[in-house]
Structure formats: structure tokens, C-alpha cells
Amino acid sequence: MKLHEYQSKRFFAKYGIPIPKGRVAANAEEAKHIAQELGDRVVIKAQVLVGGRGKAGGIRLAKSPEEAEELAAQILSMKIKELPVRKVLIDEAASIDKEIYLGITNDRSARKPVMMASSAGGVEIEDVARDAPEKIVKVYIDPLLGLRDYQARDIAAGIDLPRDHWRIFGQIANGLWQAYRESDATLAEINPLVITSEDQLLAVDGKMVLDDNALFRHPDLAEMRDLDVEDPSEIEARKYGLVFIKLDGDIGCMVNGAGLAMTTMDIIKLFGGSPANFLDIGGGASAEKVTAALRIILTDPNVKTVLFNIFGGITRGDEVARGILAAMNEVQTRMPMVIRLVGTNAEEGRQILSDADMITAETLTDAAKKAIAVTKGDYVQ
């Protein structure tokens, strides 16, 4: 789950990281009032969860409250990469001498958090990593010890930060580590961290991504979730404990287990078809989950058939088959279904399903080919 810039920066401020004075507005009039309070020059920043806001015209400098009002109105009527701008952040404009990048993320390969900094701030760290990797300084943080002071000094020295800034930089680095740790973030990033012409360090932009699995510890942060960035069917699926990802093909997929669900998509593609979704209904394939999942799949108008790929392990094939029939009964659809059951008692399961006039398959290859034939209108019994 991503936090907006204003949410991230407020969170950073709790940990002693200096941020510009500013407030968020949902309409132009509010923006004008905030600009009046802040005085002089302000920056109006679209709060949307995508990169490239500046290029899209979503970040503008205003020299008067009236101009702030006008620009806020413009930005609030924009869509950036399909996302509506619902809020703007009005920040005191900083006069920038130098831009630095400072971030922490999980390094899954090292199994540790890694703090990264670069003297080339203000651009995406991925671009720096590609074009000038020598400019990135990294330190790995022992998750049991936390960031040590010397590590922050090493980073400061590594990016050639003038020595008179080392102490405050150390505080900021430590604050960022605390913010990352306390929020169970997978990314906490200040980009840019600027040195102002008054020689102050200031976190001008901020970004946080939180671990969805840890949100139970952070109900206050969980409430900040912006549903605009998510597909409605994905939100609906989450309510039922299903993982659903919408794709653009025409074969709906209903699979138990994530690896098997990916494999099902892959095999559809391998034989020339196109999957409409990724869907993992979890190990057991209960009737309740199948019903919820089927409803979600069928909201997609592109879907021409649904391919079930269920491995009956501890939940036996015949139980799975009865569960599927119960779900069909509940949902009432004429959509053609291709069902592949494998594993324990799969034969009994397939019999139950073919007695109910469903297309069944024994192998994954066979199931994929049958589903593709159905979408192309050339399936023969």
C-alpha cells in the first residue's frame, strides 16, 4: 500500500525529519487560503500515487495566493496517468542549492534493509542505478541492531556532503530508519532531500510503501489507503480473502494456489489464448470462495469462458466438484465453464461435473486447449 506525498512527509516529520511548511487542499479556495497563510511563493503539488507528476504539469510554482488558487483549480481538474487528482499539497517553496536522494528499502537478496543515498537527487533512483550506479552509496542495516551512527556518517561522506551537515544528516537518516521500521514500510524515500540556499536540509518530497501484511499493526495508516489506484474487482476480491489481478484477455481463471494460478495463465498463453485474470482462491477451494470468485470474474465483459484449475489434495476432488456445483447454482450463469480437476478423487469429481453438463479436462494442456476452443467458437464436445 502506497502513501501520498503529504502523508509520507507528515509521517517523516514525526521522526524529526524537517519538511516544508504546508497543508493539503481539496479545492481551489482552500488552496488560496493556505497560500495566504504561507506567504510569498508556494508550490502546488498534485497528490496522486503515480510517478511523473512534474512532467504531467501536476507540480507548479505560484507567486501569489491568486495564482495558487488558479493553478490549484487547474491541477484539481486533471487526470494524471488515468488517476483523478483529488487533493493538492500547498508547500512553502524552497530555494534549492543541491538535491540529494535518501531512501530505505528491503533487499530481499541480502535479507536486510538497505539505505541508499545519491548526490544525484530529484531523479528516480532506478535511473541513477542504470546510468550512474557509482553515484549510489549503500549501507545494509542489521534488522536486529538498526542503523548505526557510523553508517549514516559513511553515507554522508560517500555522497560528498559537506561536513557541517553531517550531524543533521545523521538525524535525518536515523529518523528515516525509525519511520521505516515503525510503519513496517517496504520503501521510505526522501527525494529530493535538499540543501536550501539558507544552508538547511529539507525533505521536499517523500514516498512510502507499506507492507500489506503488516497493516494489522497500523490501523491508522491502513485507513489512508487510496482506492483510486486499485481496480474495483481487486478491492472486492480482497474482501473475500482472494487475490485477483485483472488482465486483458478473455479466459477467466479460477485456480487454487498462486503458483498454479500463474502456471495456468502461462499455459493459456503458450497455446495461443489470453488469460483475463490471475486468481488464487486459496488451498481448499470452498463453495463460498468459488461463488465470490465467480461473481468477480463474470463482471469482466471480455470473459468468454472460465477455466477452473483445481488441485484436490486434502480437499478431495469430489468435494471440490460439489462445491463448484453449489457455486454455479448460486451465481446462475450461462457462461461456458471448462473444469480441470486433478489429484485425490479427481475422477469422481470430474464425473459429478460432466453429469452436470460441464466441460471437464484431465490434464492442464487439455483444459487450456478446450478453453481456447470455446473462446474461438470452435469447441466441439
Next chain:
Amino acid sequence: MSILVDKNTRLLVQGITGNEGDFHTRQMVAYGTKVVAGVTPGKGGEWVLNGKIPVFDSIRLAVNARGANVSVIFVPARFAADAMFESADAGIPLIVCITEGIPVQDMMRVRNYLDQKGVRLVGPNCPGLLTPGEAKVGIIPGDIAIPGNVGVVSRSGTLTYEILYALKQENMGVSTCVGIGGDPVNGTNFVDCLEMFEEDPNTEQVVLIGEIGGSEEEKAAEFIADRMTKPIAGFIAGQTAPPGKRMGHAGAIIEGGSGLAADKIGALEMAGVQVAQHPEEIPGMLK
């Protein structure tokens, strides 16, 4: 012979009185696994499974009384890190964590702590271990595999069952199947398992099942090229997965252009692994 678990395994179940713990303990016992104790804090002194298995309040008490040497964890995600710390501190050398959805920062702390203690972890977010005919530790359906010489290591659950079942249909047996789990930060990895399979006299060939995300398959390919003498067949799931999306498993995500299926397949093929286009090809690639 086998790796990690066998008929000498003395298993302790953490979370034995919960729904999952209770159900799978019955399955493991029915398979013939020696389940010697269970732990649920606050329920010490009870007996479960018709009075066959004693429950203790802590791992230390269970280990002292019953001499467990492997623990399997079924506790909910929010308590799982603590369960792993407790097992490690009580001297259990092998922990198998089935639990899904553990916060990744918890796993970084657990993994770094366990490494310092020299404790092996399998999982989390995994189906566990199966040494056919000897022991089942976790949730892999016991009846879908027969004893044999194929070592199986996988990041997935049902996809692994699929492959075990396909092998059984061809009358091919398994030495040990290890589900290493679908989380970004886990315990035992591909390289650890390949190393053990290479050493294990009963394993003659290996099936490796990977998926998108991370670089463990690439590390496995390096190890295979340098050290493996036994033949390996592989499969990588997620060739059609869109970038930036978590495909069910927390670790199955293409980030910043890395973790792609094509790169993993390329690396494994370079190392001499036969990579299947779909799982049904796997039995045909083995002897």
C-alpha cells in the same frame, strides 16, 4: 535416506490446538510422522488427538519433556515471528513455518537471528516437507507421492502437488519434497536444497520449481553450473505475469525490471537445466 526429515524426526507442533494445527496434526500422524508434542501458550497440560499428544505452554517445556528435534508452525501471522524466536531459543535445530502473511520486516529479523544461532528454517508461507513413506511435516497431501529418487524443491504449494502427482502417475518416486515458500524473505533457499540433494545418496535427480521475483533461481543456476552433478529439470511460473503486481505470493513480483521468468529460464538453461514449458512435461524429462 532423504533430506531434512525422516522416520527419526520427532516433531513438535506450534499452534496445535488451532483449526489448522489440529487438522494437519491428524494428517501428519495418520501419515506416520512421530508427533511428540504440541505447544499452545495457556493450554499446557491438555492432551489432544484422543489423549495421544501432550500440549505444553512453551517450547522449552515441550523440548525438555519430549525431546523434539523439528518444529512445525501453524500459528497466525501476527504471532509467527515470536513462535520462531521461541523455537530457536529452545534449541530446535529445524523450524518449518507454514504460516502465510508474515510481515517482511519480521522475517528479516527472524532470519538474521536464526542465522546467528545456526538454526535452519523452511518457509514461511510454504507447504512444508514430505519424505514419502517416512515423514510429513506440513500440509503436503501424503498420498500424492511415493518413495523414490527424485528430489523436489519448490517456491509454490499446489503447483508442487501437481508435479508430485504427475510423477506418481508415471510411477516415479520422490526422496524428499521441500516447499521453501513464496515469501520474499525466507529461510532455506534453492541453493541449500540443491546442496543437500547433491549429497544425499538416495536422490539421483532433482526437480526445481521457481517463479517470478527475486534472484534465487539465478543463484541456483550458478550453483548448478559450479557444483551439481545430478541432472535437474525445472519449471518457472509467471511468464505472463504483469510487472509490479504481487501474484498471490508476497515474493512473486517483478520489480524494476528484475525477477523476470525469462531471465530465470535463461540462467537455468545456461547451467544445463532442462526447463519445461509447462509442468506436464516434467516427468518426461526425468529418467
